[in-house]
Amino acid sequence: MFRLDYAAREGGTxxxxxxxxxxxxxxxxxxxxxxxTLS
Incomplete structure (x- = not known):
């Protein structure tokens, strides 16, 4: 939630x-x- 809010507030950066x-x-x-798989 907080991360989405922060991204929306900061815009597209x-x-x-x-x-x-x-x-x-x-x-x-x-x-x-x-x-x-290899080991």
């Missing part, structure tokens, strides 16, 4: 940061899966 963070999280999760 925070949205790219959130998108980058979510995409980085997905890449990290994929990397962990690959690492577990």
């Amino acid at each position: 925070k949205l790219p940061v959130l998108l980058i963070m979510t995409s980085v999280g997905r890449v990290l999760r994929l990397g962990m899966l690959v690492h577990e």
Whole structure:
């Protein structure tokens, strides 16, 4: 809730940061899966 409120108040400047963070999280999760599969 707070994060959505903050993003709405700041305008569109925070949205790219959130998108980058979510995409980085997905890449990290994929990397962990690959690492577990290979080891």
